[in-house]
């Protein structure tokens with residue numbers, strides 16, 4: 173068996189659904205995109221992320237020759253009702269947590285170990301990523317195409333897939349690439365289902381996403397202090413978060429390529445079912461230790477671990493619930509030591525409205541010491557008094 177076949181076999185044995193191999197040549201389309209869209213990506217370029225280094229795999233691994241691309245289909249089990257519409261399926265599948273905490277991350281580690289044992293050097297960047305544009309690498313490795321919703325779509329699998337790339341210094345046998353044009357050539361020309369489904373209108377053109385408008389940015393990316401970002405979620409985006417607290421699947425749920433998956437009668441997974449039983453938005457807002465261990469750590473320890481960001485997201489989702497019974501929970505959150513939590517709880521109280529919310533906001537205003545939280549309380553009071 174050739175080394176290329178051995179690698180592909182091993183990846184399939186680890187549970188990947190398809191594997192392809194491409195060269196370690198640069199990605200000129202990624203370079204063009206970064207140049208043309210400098211404002212959209214100013215938070216990620218020349219920041220701690222250094223995404224511009226992904227243009228040339230040699231900047232990630234000097235002497236690199238090949239990129240192994242492995243596609244993991246994470247839509248394999250039934251997703252509990254209690255989590256759907258709140259947590260993106262990617263995170264529910266535990267595929268996005270760095271090794272060795274969860275099997276999803278371990279898959280990457282096992283793959284790297286296998287390649288190293290075969291005498292290869294393997295590039296590493298951040299968490300489970302090698303730092304090259306994974307969708308473009310997957311297209312170049314012949315595994316599928318990119319759709320109008322900007323997501324990679326694998327034939328017969330759909331878009332609920334995660335791509336892992338491995339840059340190595342060995343020359344391997346390369347697969348024939350798919351066309352990568354920056355246009356959604358494989359989408360029906362008049363299909364706009366993903367664009368219409370996006371609550372924030374983040375998909376602005378063919379294969380073009382405004383990253384700051386995508387809900388995932390507000391949930392998990394804006395917490396890292398990147399340039400021109402703030403952990404205070406844009407008030408215009410908050411109502412559009414609806415009940416989502418960690419990722420969003422709306423543009424994937426709408427895509428006809430996922431219809432078979434969405435309608436499939438998949439088996440329930442015991443672990444996810446058990447974890448879902450512990451999950452609630454009010455629990456997330458309180459974020460007690462036991463809740464964090466049982467319901468948060470197994471699914472949501474992806475980009476962030478600081479409890480205040482989970483509480484922030486829960487506050488916004490509860491504000492969007494339209495349920496007056498959530499008011500006491502938010503009133504309690506107005507006592508939280510974190511200003512970020514109090515500020516978003518104030519917004520949520522303003523959105524829910526009612527006499528109880530107004531009284532709590534007035535009381536909080538008299539003792540609030542944080543400037544931003546005070547502002548949020550004042551603006552919430554305006555809404556409550558003049559709904």
Ligand code: SF4
Pocket residue numbers: 369370371372373374375381385386387388419420421422423424
């Ligand atoms: S994940 Fe949600 S917010 Fe982001 S582009 Fe898709 S539908 Fe829009």
Ligand code: SF4
Pocket residue numbers: 319320321322356359360363364365366367426427428429
């Ligand atoms: S919803 Fe339609 S336009 Fe959007 S990615 Fe799917 S097929 Fe393409």
